[in-house]
Amino acid sequence: MADADLDVVIRQIAKQQNKTVVAAAKKRRDHYLALAAKAADAGKKARFRQLAKDALEHGTFAARRLLTSADNAADSYARAMRMAVEAPVATPPAPAKKTPAAKKAPARKAAPAKKPAKPKKKKA
Secondary structure, three states: OOOOOHHHHHHHHHHHHHHHHHHHHHHHHHHHHHHHHHOOOHHHHHHHHHHHHHHHHHHHHHHHHHHHHHHHHHHHHHHHHHHHHHOOOOOOOOOOOOOHHHHHOOOOOOOOOOOOOOOOOOOO
16 A cells, blocks of 8 residues: 555545444444344434444445545545646756955945034033
8 A cells, every 4th residue: 555645545534524424323233233222212212223223324424424524535635636736846946156356355244323412511
């Protein structure tokens, strides 16, 4: 997988996570169905069956959203890489050649301006 492109890796990981989420949802559904089988009255049995149905439904929706999100991220990465490959490379401008006269006369720094002296007060 060292040579695999990142978008392929994203999709593979998403498929693995999708399987894990669906398996967890099915396990939760089985748990609620087991509770429904043990329930004494019809009301509890119906409620646990509904919980089992809802748990599986919400779990599969979450898995689908996860897969869609990963597909979008992988597509976005692949598109960005295609654009980067097709984009022209900006080359820095070549530095201007200095003349020999410019090398001989270095620029001098300006001297800092002096503050005017305060007038002395006369003693009376």
